[in-house]
Amino acid sequence: MNAGRAARAALSAVAEPGDALLNRIIDHVGAEGTLEAVRTGRPPDGLDVTAKEAARLEHWRIRLVAAAPEQDLAVCAELGGRLVCPGDPEWPTTLDDLGGERPYALWLRGPADLRRSCLHSVAIVGSRAASSYGLHVAADLAAELADSGWTVVSGGALGIDAAAHRGSMAAEGPTVAVLANGFDVPYPASNEGLFAEMARRSVLVSESPPGTHPHRLRFLVRNRVIAALSRGSVIVEAEARSGALNTASWARRLNRVVMAVPGQVTSRTSVGVHRLLREEGTILVTRHEEVIEAVGRIGEDLAPAPRTPVLPRDRLDPVTRSVLEAFPARGHAGPAQLAAKAGVPMPTVNAKLGLLAAGGFIERAPAGWRLTPAAKAAPEPPAPDAVPIRPGLPPDA
Structure with a gap:
């Protein structure tokens, strides 16, 4: 077994994802040297740490006693998974944009190549308590993006996330789920069938070893990976306090495109989206062509103007x-x-x-x-300077 790979497997079990101190130590002495520092509870020579950081190192030392990286790797292999580390051919280099908060390694399950899948990818995220409107929009956007050759990245949660994954798979397209738990832990349980199908056709991604159960912090932390893997993030429904808005914040911090779909003004799941739309830099999108235009290459992915019916x-x-x-x-x-x-x-x-x-x-x-x-x-065609109306919506929608 490669010692560096085993060390990263162990580190992913003892530390919370994206810890800046752990990444700083890895940069200083490598994964194996970092594991030795954790084992002794002492920072490596030449690296100054604060008292608070030293306490964190001690916390990892205690947790290392219960870690079983060899067993984790064996279970991963039995389930058809793999551990991908920085420098591997499948490692998405866009994750390096996270700097000190990048993952130490990724546990993957599914046949799709993660790096290749994310070369043309868009994140679609939103409310768990989604409305029928939001579910319809998310699934349609995902299916149309998949038809256009784009990978849909989301978080595997209830509501908008699940609708986006299902829409992409319905169009036979690739989709990536970034989980806050081990890839063998079906959370939420109602999405177990969805995860099984994704493991068969696409790819599940986790920063934690198999068997890891989620907790609240990890849902927020995994949002940075969703944002980093994608060229841009589309927010479809979000309440005033929402993990989807956290993903948008990470996307903006990483200089990714932030897009939002307008919702019903009377719905609480639209409050966060509409607040986002009032912020400078957010792009309003209503169809997949506009998403592709926002994240695609200049001159190649312009959205065609909406076409009025030919009478x-x-x-x-x-x-x-x-x-x-x-x-x-x-x-x-x-x-x-x-x-x-x-x-x-x-x-x-x-x-x-x-x-x-x-x-x-x-x-x-x-x-x-x-x-x-x-x-x-017969309806009259609109005047040349009229505002185009989205097909299927009344003029005042």
Whole structure:
């Protein structure tokens, strides 16, 4: 067994993830030297520590007695997992942006290559007590991003996280779950089936050895890994106090893109998102193209403008359309009246009337021509300077 790998396995068992002191010692004497410092309870030569830090070193020394890194590695292998350390081909170098708070190692389970998966990745996180609107948005965004070749990263929690993972997998796309517990501990228990499917098709990520149970601090600490693995984070629903907002804070600190989906103004799960949207630097997104434009490469991933529906009258040539638009909404009109209003010669009007009648736009009336019921019901296209409306939402949504 590689001594450095075994040392990192032990360190991940005795210290909380991302401890700045432990990373400082690792930088100073390496993983094996750090394990020896923990074993003796004394800092390595040449490294000054405060009294508070020395107490932490003593705490790790006591915990090391119960650590069993060889057993952890054996259980990991039995479950088809692996330990990935800095410098390994699968180690995502974006984690190094965390500096003194980077992971010591990662315990992975699942066939997907973590580093490769995260080259084009977006985090989607949000409220555990999500609304049906939020669940729908998260799943749709994840599925559409997966269809476009992007990996969805989230935290495996109830609500928005689970919806994002499921949406990506429904589109046969890769997804990464960063857990606050060992990858063999199904938490929350209701997501056990989701985790099993991810272990079969994607990848589960943990900073803690197998068998580790979660506690509150680790949920907040793991958010830094979610932010670091992704090019940007999308927040879909968040209350005033929310772990999702903590992820956004880490993303901003790491110079990643912060995006948010607007929610219902009457919902408490929108309070945090709307507060985030009022902060400088947050990008409002409503569809996957806008997410890709925000995190993609300049000039390659621009979001296309929303397209309005193409109506039958849009396919008419300009002269024929001008004759059609000269018709009154109610009543009838004769050729002379239409010619005057459209500014078109009478012979041209007579020719266009035949075309419009054949197309079902107009019909004969007792004293001329009139619009058909279908033509009256056809919606008018928006003015050129109108604000585009998202398909499926009413104009005042």
